[in-house]
Amino acid sequence: MNATELRERVIAAARTCGADAVRIAPADAQSWTHERLAASFARGDLQTWPYDERYAATAADPRTLLPAARSVVCIAVAYATPAEPPRPGHGRVSNYAWSSDYHRRMRALLASLAGQLEAFGATTAVACDTAPIAERAFAERAGIGWIGKHTNLIAPGLGSYVFLGEVVTSLPLEPDAPLRKTCGTCTRCVSACPTGALRGDYTIDAGRCISDLTQRRGSIPRDLRPLIGTWVWGCDLCQDACPPTNRAPRAAAAFAPLDDESRAPTLGALLRLRSGEFKRRYARTAIGWRGGALLRRNAAVALGNGLDRADVPALEEALAADPHPLVRGHAAWALGRIGSPRALARLRTRLARETDQLVLDEIRAALLSISQ
Numbered sequence: 293m294n295a296t297e298l299r300e301r302v303i304a305a306a307r308t309c310g311a312d313a314v315r316i317a318p319a320d321a322q323s324w325t326h327e328r329l330a331a332s333f334a335r336g337d338l339q340t341w342p343y344d345e346r347y348a349a350t351a352a353d354p355r356t357l358l359p360a361a362r363s364v365v366c367i368a369v370a371y372a373t374p375a376e377p378p379r380p381g382h383g384r385v386s387n388y389a390w391s392s393d394y395h396r397r398m399r400a401l402l403a404s405l406a407g408q409l410e411a412f413g414a415t416t417a418v419a420c421d422t423a424p425i426a427e428r429a430f431a432e433r434a435g436i437g438w439i440g441k442h443t444n445l446i447a448p449g450l451g452s453y454v455f456l457g458e459v460v461t462s463l464p465l466e467p468d469a470p471l472r473k474t475c476g477t478c479t480r481c482v483s484a485c486p487t488g489a490l491r492g493d494y495t496i497d498a499g500r501c502i503s504d505l506t507q508r509r510g511s512i513p514r515d516l517r518p519l520i521g522t523w524v525w526g527c528d529l530c531q532d533a534c535p536p537t538n539r540a541p542r543a544a545a546a547f548a549p550l551d552d553e554s555r556a557p558t559l560g561a562l563l564r565l566r567s568g569e570f571k572r573r574y575a576r577t578a579i580g581w582r583g584g585a586l587l588r589r590n591a592a593v594a595l596g597n598g599l600d601r602a603d604v605p606a607l608e609e610a611l612a613a614d615p616h617p618l619v620r621g622h623a624a625w626a627l628g629r630i631g632s633p634r635a636l637a638r639l640r641t642r643l644a645r646e647t648d649q650l651v652l653d654e655i656r657a658a659l660l661s662i663s664q
C-alpha cells in the first residue's frame with residue numbers, strides 16, 4: 293500500500309468509527325504550543341489545575357505519549373443537541389454533560405480506530421480529555437478547525453460543539469494543512485461571558501469560567517457566585533453566542549439529554565440529592581466523577597441566584613442537615629442573597645448551633661450581607 297492509500301484508509305476508518313471530522317497533524321513537538329501553555333500557566337489562568345512548565349512541555353509533544361510517534365490522527369465528534377430556554381426553579385446543565393458520558397463513547401471510538409491502525413503494523417496511544425496533550429492545538433494544527441476567542445476549536449460546518457480525540461501513531465502519514473482562520477472582528481462570546489473570563493485575545497482566565505467554578509472542589513469564591521446564575525454544571529453561553537456554532541446543526545442524536553431532569557434539574561430536588569440517588573442518576577454522565585456534594589453546592593448557589601423566597605425552606609433544611617460543610621456553607625450564602633426575614637432568622641439560629649468553621653464564616657458573611 294502506498295502512502296496516499298494508507299492515509300485514505302486511515303481517514304475512512306476514522307469516519308466509519310464515527311468521527312465527524314478527521315485530519316492529520318505531524319507528531320512533532322510544537323514550540324508555540326509549549327510557549328502558549330507555559331504563558332497561560334505563568335499568568336495563573338489555570339490555577340485550579342495541576343499544570344506547570346513540565347506539563348506544558350509534555351502536552352506540546354506527542355512523543356511523550358508514544359516515543360515512536362510520527363503522526364497524530366485528530367478527530368472531532370459533534371455533540372450539539374437542541375437547548376431549551378432556562379426555566380425558573382430549574383438548573384442549567386451544559387450540552388456536553390446532559391447525555392451519557394462522552395468519555396466512554398470517545399474512548400470506544402478511539403480504541404476501535406487504534407485497533408485498525410495496529411492492523412497496519414502501527415503502535416498507537418489514544419487521548420481524549422485526560423491524557424497530557426494539548427488537544428485543541430493539535431486539532432488546530434491538523435486543520436480540523438480554528439481556535440475561537442472563546443478558546444474552543446470551531447470546525448467548519450460543525451461549530452464548536454465538538455469533542456476532540458486523538459490517536460497518536462507510529463504511522464508516517466501525510467499531514468494536513470492548518471486552516472489559518474481567525475474570528476476577525478467578532479467579539480460576541482466575550483460580551484456574552486458573564487464572569488469576564490474571556491479576554492478577547494484568544495485567552496481565558498479559567499479560574500473565572502463557570503465551567504471551572506461548577507466543577508472545582510471546595511468553595512466557589514463569593515464574589516463570583518452571583519455571576520453563575522442557574523448553571524449547575526458547565527456553561528454554554530460563549531458557544532451559544534458564536535455565529536459559526538449557531539449556523540451548525542444541533543442534531544447529534546447520540547448526545548441527546550438522558551431525560552428532562554438531566555438537561556434542567558429541579559433545583560430543590562438537586563439540593564436534597566444524596567449519594568445513592570446521585571449514583572443512580574449521574575454515574576452514566578460526565579457529571580458522575582465529582583460526587584454529589586458539588587452538585588448540591590451548585591444547586592444552593594443557583595437557588596440563591598433565583599432570589600425566590602419560596603426556596604428558603606429547602607435552603608434552611610440544607611443549612612441545618614446537609615452532611616457536607618461545603619453545602620451548608622453555600623446554602624448559608626444563598627439564604628443571605630435571598631435575604632428575607634425568615635432567611636435572616638434561620639441564619640441566626642444556625643449561627644448558635646453550627647460547629648464547622650467554614651460554615652460559621654459563611655453564615656457570618658451572609659448575615660453581614662443582609663444587614664448592608
Ligand code: B12
Binds near residue numbers: 427442
Ligand atoms: C482544563 C480544561 C478545561 C478548563 C480550562 C479551559 C481552557 N480554555 O483552558 C475548564 C474547566 C474551564 C474547561 C471548560 C470547558 N471545556 Co475543557 N478541557 C480542559 C482540558 C482538560 C485541558 C485544556 C488546557 O490545557 N487548557 C490550557 C489552555 C492554555 O490550553 P488550550 O485550551 O488547549 O489552548 C491552546 C490552544 O488554544 C492553542 N492554540 C493553538 N493554536 C492556536 C492558534 C491561535 C490563533 C490561538 C489564539 C491559540 C492557539 O493555545 C493554547 C495553548 O496551546 C482539555 C482537554 C485537553 N487535554 O486538551 C478540555 C477541553 C479543552 N474542554 C472541552 C470542552 C468541551 C469544554 C467546555 C465547552 C465544557 C463546558 N461546556 O462547560 C468548556 C469551555 C470553556 C471555555 N470557554 O474554554 C473540549 C474542547 C472542545 C473544543 N471544541 O475546543 C476539550 C478539548 C476536551 C475534549 N477532549 O473534547 N476545560
Ligand code: SF4
Binds near residue numbers: 486
Ligand atoms: S463557558 Fe461560560 S463562563 Fe466560561 S468562558 Fe464561556 S461564557 Fe464565560
Ligand code: SF4
Binds near residue numbers: 442474479530533535
Ligand atoms: S463568538 Fe465570534 S469571536 Fe467568539 S469564537 Fe465565535 S466567531 Fe470567534
